[in-house]
Amino acid sequence: MAATELGAALRHWRDRVSPAAAGLRAGGRRRAAGLRREELSQLAGISVDYLTRLEQGRATHPSAQVVEALARALRLTSDGRAHLYQLAGLAAPGAATVPAYIPPSVHRMLDRLTGTPVAVFDAAWAQLLANPLYTALMGDWQGDDLNAVWRNFLGAGTRVRHTPDSLGALRAAQVADLRRTAARYPSDRHLHHLIGRLRTESPEFETLWTSGAVGRHESARKTIDHPHVGAITLDCDVLVVAGEDLRIMVYTAEPGTDDADRLALLSVIGTQELTGRH
Incomplete structure (x- = not known):
């Protein structure tokens, strides 16, 4: 269930982030206003295949580094970032760790x-x-x-x-x-x-x-x-x-x-x- 919720959340966040909001140029005709998988994978530094498996629920245990990179690429708020960690089955970094969140x-x-x-x-x-x-x-x-x-x-x-x-x-x-x-x-x-x-x-x-x-x-x-x-x-x-x-x-x-x-x-x-x- 958690993997399905994680995939759905990633697709939802990807769909609502425009290329312009992510600092990208929106070239060519687009079927949707949000980010393409290729664009999000590039921004997060992960492969398109792995992102696809995450969204489809076939990858179930992303690392904290991957979760942090996705939160950054999707420009999530602090609450959204914490929710992404929770969906991935991870504890969000606390006050005792070096912050990596970019508001x-x-x-x-x-x-x-x-x-x-x-x-x-x-x-x-x-x-x-x-x-x-x-x-x-x-x-x-x-x-x-x-x-x-x-x-x-x-x-x-x-x-x-x-x-x-x-x-x-x-x-x-x-x-x-x-x-x-x-x-x-x-x-x-x-x-x-x-x-x-x-x-x-x-x-x-x-x-x-x-x-x-x-x-x-x-x-x-x-x-x-x-x-x-x-x-x-x-x-x-x-x-x-x-x-x-x-x-x-x-x-x-x-x-x-x-x-x-x-x-x-x-x-x-x-x-x-x-x-x-x-």
Whole structure:
């Protein structure tokens, strides 16, 4: 019964979310105003086949990660998200775990910033959502590299140009941020698993962790070496969503500069030529 209710609820929510409300372009003729399965699967990062099995009741035990991704893609309210967890037979994350919920107001804000690279991160610096221009600017991260701390210590790195001093300051700030987050969410298993892996696999992270490194993310000018439009120097600001413990990273260009022109060019190119990370 729960699986049937879950499938019906997913179909209902999918039918009532328009492509425009989900930040997509509604191209071509559509039989219904809601999202197609292909669109929802793309937004949630799951296969169309798995989404079909969930809606038809043939898949009965989605993971918490899948449920959270679907709630985010469907832009559910906090009550709707809790209901989705209940239908999936799972307990919604509590106050002791790192929040991953993005409220509809933040979704709407990103929808209006189409010409600005913007991404949303949780308190452990896992990327939850990025608009197309941010992906075009920074790359389409997957797997462990979706976490900015992992990426800077053990992963593929980024396109941001760093000096040894700026990279050292960034890493110290990330370690200090993770320590504060771990203190706020002592029961979050995924967070402490991440920290354990970083301490084991990165000697530099372990040194900064045990030494009690301090630091905070601050506004900065960053140069991004883009493979198609060249170097772009942008202002980077990190905003915190009160009450949700989310970080919104925003890149902006000074008007009338070559950097603004390159960013405008990138918004036209989009992700068409980005077939992989560079």
